[in-house]
């Protein structure tokens with residue numbers, strides 16, 4: 001089992017896409033283990049996107065991600081990190097396939113609706129940045145042995 005950090009960005013919250021996005025991951029078969037609506041401080045944004053600090057769009061990225069509430073989530077499942085990235089679609093919505101979240105709902109790279117961890121190392125780092133251990137819930141939905 002693998003955990004990934006996903007986040008509906010301020011544009012996704014503003015456009016009422018939290019439910020749609022949560023539904024896609026639930027229906028896929030992943031399990032929500034943590035979730036909260038929150039504002040991101042400038043410090044947290046700079047840490048979260050630290051790998052991009054030398055890029056020309058860094059300032060805009062930090063301004064955007066702190067511009068309104070986000071919905072931060074931790075999801076668990078087999079290959080959750082890579083599969084979530086596939087379901088999100090390419091970073092630039094001009095390249096993201098229809099059927100993906102960005103392919104269906106985004107039109108511009110700066111406002112691409114959702115963030116997802118890109119590797120096991122990023123997932124651990126990002127989950128730790130956004131969630132305390134006690135905010136993550138371990139549980140099983142399997143009530144019957146035959147549901148495997």
Ligand code: RTP
Pocket residue numbers: 052057061090091109110111112114115116117118
């Ligand atoms: P994210 O981290 O948000 O999940 O997106 P990603 O892995 O698909 O893409 P990444 O390379 O990590 O870039 C982070 C975010 O920066 C914005 N970006 N703008 N103006 C530009 O050329 C440009 N390139 C990237 C995007 O919003 C991207 O999600």
Ligand code: MG
Pocket residue numbers: 116118
């Ligand atoms: Mg990224």
